[in-house]
Amino acid sequence: MALHLQMLGTGSAFAKAYFNNNALLSTDDFTLLIDCGITAPMAMHQLGITPEKIDALLITHIHGDHVGGLEEFAFRMKYGAGRRPLLYVAEALAGPLWDHTLKGGLGQDGITCLEDVFDVRLLREGVPCKIAEGLRVELIRTPHIPGKTSFSLYINDEIFYSADMIFQPKLLQQLVDERGCRKILHEVQLTGIGEVHTTLPELLSLPRKLRAMISLMHYGDEMESFSGQTGEMDFLRQHRLYTL
Numbered sequence: 001m002a003l004h005l006q007m008l009g010t011g012s013a014f015a016k017a018y019f020n021n022n023a024l025l026s027t028d029d030f031t032l033l034i035d036c037g038i039t040a041p042m043a044m045h046q047l048g049i050t051p052e053k054i055d056a057l058l059i060t061h062i063h064g065d066h067v068g069g070l071e072e073f074a075f076r077m078k079y080g081a082g083r084r085p086l087l088y089v090a091e092a093l094a095g096p097l098w099d100h101t102l103k104g105g106l107g108q109d110g111i112t113c114l115e116d117v118f119d120v121r122l123l124r125e126g127v128p129c130k131i132a133e134g135l136r137v138e139l140i141r142t143p144h145i146p147g148k149t150s151f152s153l154y155i156n157d158e159i160f161y162s163a164d165m166i167f168q169p170k171l172l173q174q175l176v177d178e179r180g181c182r183k184i185l186h187e188v189q190l191t192g193i194g195e196v197h198t199t200l201p202e203l204l205s206l207p208r209k210l211r212a213m214i215s216l217m218h219y220g221d222e223m224e225s226f227s228g229q230t231g232e233m234d235f236l237r238q239h240r241l242y243t244l
């Protein structure tokens with residue numbers, strides 16, 4: 001079954017020309033939203049996508065550009081559709097997501113925990129989870145910021161979707177050599193040092209075979225000025241439909 005990708009946004013955390021780097025991944029009859037950032041409600045509105053049309057959410061880590069839209073999503077599903085959306089989240093993130101991010105806004109009479117607004121499915125690192133027919137996801141813990149637990153995704157045993165992460169060339173090479181990875185959707189920081197992200201020069205240092213598999217996302221407003229400077233790698237464009 002073909003997998004389709006449509007990015008709600010392809011921007012870095014503070015990009016203004018692009019929405020937050022959130023992805024719609026769809027099979028023929030199931031749509032998963034990977035991350036739901038601050039700008040996700042507006043991006044969905046522009047695309048004519050209501051929360052009811054999304055079958056499940058999955059979050060990679062707790063930063064505003066990845067979870068900041070969950071409050072609106074949950075409220076609209078509860079008071080609009082009258083149901084709890086499916087939320088796939090790493091065991092390690094479920095507690096902090098409620099306690100440190102959502103409780104303040106969503107907490108009220110009748111809503112006292114994550115499970116009151118989401119149908120929570122806990123994911124374990126390294127254990128593939130069948131989310132739908134033709135859609136399996138495995139969490140791979142990848143370093144982002146010290147003390148900030150973050151998970152990249154290995155999808156259908158062939159597609160790597162990076163969370164925000166510092167450069168991990170050995171992981172990328174290993175996925176390709178040993179696990180049959182054929183496509184890499186990778187965050188990129190185009191300017192400055194890559195203290196908490198992967199820089200373009202780092203990705204350009206990868207072997208050509210890997211570069212040819214990479215599409216870039218989570219980039220800044222300066223993206224267009226880097227046209228032609230990314231070697232074999234292309235920029236994912238927000239809202240465009242891709243078949244993976």
Ligand SMILES: Nc1ccn([C@@H]2O[C@@H]3COP(=O)(O)O[C@H]3[C@H]2O)c(=O)n1
Nearest residue numbers: 012013014063064065145164195196
């Ligand atoms: N040590 C850090 C921590 C955070 N940041 C910025 O904050 C953003 C949070 O969302 P992000 O997409 O992970 O990108 C982070 C950096 O821009 C940063 O630049 N350096």
Ligand SMILES: [Zn+2]
Nearest residue numbers: 013063065164
């Ligand atoms: Zn981010």
Ligand SMILES: [Zn+2]
Nearest residue numbers: 061063144164
């Ligand atoms: Zn982040």
